[in-house]
Amino acid sequence: MARADARAAPRPAAPALPDSMHVIERDWLSSNQVLFFDGEGAEARASLVDTGYVKHAELTLALVRHVLARRGLPERALTRVLNTHLHSDHCGGNAALARAFGCRVLVPAAELDAVARWDEEALTYASTGQRCERFTADGTLHAGERLELGGAQWEVLAAPGHDPHSLMLYCAEHRGLVSADALWENGFGVIFPEVYGDSGFAEQQAVLELIATLDVDWVVPGHGRVFGDVPAALERAFARLKALRGHPSRNARNALKVLLKFQMLDRERVELPVLYDALCGARFIENAAGLMHMSVPDALDWAIRELVKQSQLARDGDTLLNHEPSGAASA
Numbered sequence: 001m002a003r004a005d006a007r008a009a010p011r012p013a014a015p016a017l018p019d020s021m022h023v024i025e026r027d028w029l030s031s032n033q034v035l036f037f038d039g040e041g042a043e044a045r046a047s048l049v050d051t052g053y054v055k056h057a058e059l060t061l062a063l064v065r066h067v068l069a070r071r072g073l074p075e076r077a078l079t080r081v082l083n084t085h086l087h088s089d090h091c092g093g094n095a096a097l098a099r100a101f102g103c104r105v106l107v108p109a110a111e112l113d114a115v116a117r118w119d120e121e122a123l124t125y126a127s128t129g130q131r132c133e134r135f136t137a138d139g140t141l142h143a144g145e146r147l148e149l150g151g152a153q154w155e156v157l158a159a160p161g162h163d164p165h166s167l168m169l170y171c172a173e174h175r176g177l178v179s180a181d182a183l184w185e186n187g188f189g190v191i192f193p194e195v196y197g198d199s200g201f202a203e204q205q206a207v208l209e210l211i212a213t214l215d216v217d218w219v220v221p222g223h224g225r226v227f228g229d230v231p232a233a234l235e236r237a238f239a240r241l242k243a244l245r246g247h248p249s250r251n252a253r254n255a256l257k258v259l260l261k262f263q264m265l266d267r268e269r270v271e272l273p274v275l276y277d278a279l280c281g282a283r284f285i286e287n288a289a290g291l292m293h294m295s296v297p298d299a300l301d302w303a304i305r306e307l308v309k310q311s312q313l314a315r316d317g318d319t320l321l322n323h324e325p326s327g328a329a330s331a
Contacts, residue, residue, distance in 0.1 A: 014228075015227070024067065026056070030092070031089050047080040049083075051092060052089065054132055075101050083141075085108060085166035085181070086114075086115070087163060120132075127282055129278050129282040141167055191255075195291065208237050253288075263278075271320075304320065311323055
């Protein structure tokens with residue numbers, strides 16, 4: 001961690017959101033969740049955007065219940081879950097929420113068939129070695145449609161790049177954007193399609209250019225705090241993307257470290273032979289190693305060394321441990 005500079009200006013406060021919204025900021029194993037509230041009294045309804053990772057499903061339930069209770073709403077008020085995309089850290093609580101609240105689950109339209117068949121390869125869970133409890137999709141979200149959320153109109157926007165089927169939500173009235181992993185305060189999510197051998201850099205460039213045309217004062221990212229100063233965030237994102245496009249192997253190296261760290265946030269402690277057995281057959285891991293011109297074991301060894309050097313992991317002989325706590329969620 002860099003040494004703090006006492007002369008550095010403090011970070012600006014997070015922008016104020018409409019009263020009809022509530023953001024649950026999570027750690028880096030689960031995505032953020034966004035609750036929208038419509039109507040009043042017995043007619044009040046809530047919608048939830050994204051649901052975190054399956055390991056944290058019970059915590060997600062508790063946090064959502066807490067926010068509903070603070071609003072004076074019964075559990076039945078939660079009627080919809082909307083998924084920006086179906087990476088495991090964004091939809092891992094879908095099944096638990098549907099059971100507990102009886103809410104409908106809406107997914108990007110392009111993912112409906114894979115969910116119905118529960119094709120874990122197409123949904124990326126098998127290829128990344130991640131977990132997700134099977135859930136049922138009750139409907140779809142389409143780019144270009146408008147949704148009533150929190151008493152305002154939100155437009156669904158396509159956001160391929162990080163994930164080919166990812167979506168964002170944009171509200172012109174509130175000048176706000178729910179960006180998922182297309183834009184963070186400092187970057188964006190791993191460009192997964194490029195590791196699978198598909199196009200992703202060009203799509204991410206187009207998404208950033210799209211965001212630059214929107215009238216946006218604040219962004220709710222998939223990870224990290226709500227932020228303003230969108231032009232500065234875009235400048236950082238464009239610079240990062242340019243660096244990745246100039247050296248595609250950097251995307252693969254970064255992706256491998258991210259996937260390994262994710263594994264360790266989930267497992268917390270694992271014997272190396274067990275970890276290698278779990279990951280050596282995962283297509284995403286194999287592809288990333290190939291782009292690095294390494295065998296899978298050599299690539300995993302490299303990633304482990306890098307994460308240990310960065311104090312992200314600790315190694316005790318053949319035992320690998322996550323060095324950081326999973327983090328606390330905030331409602």
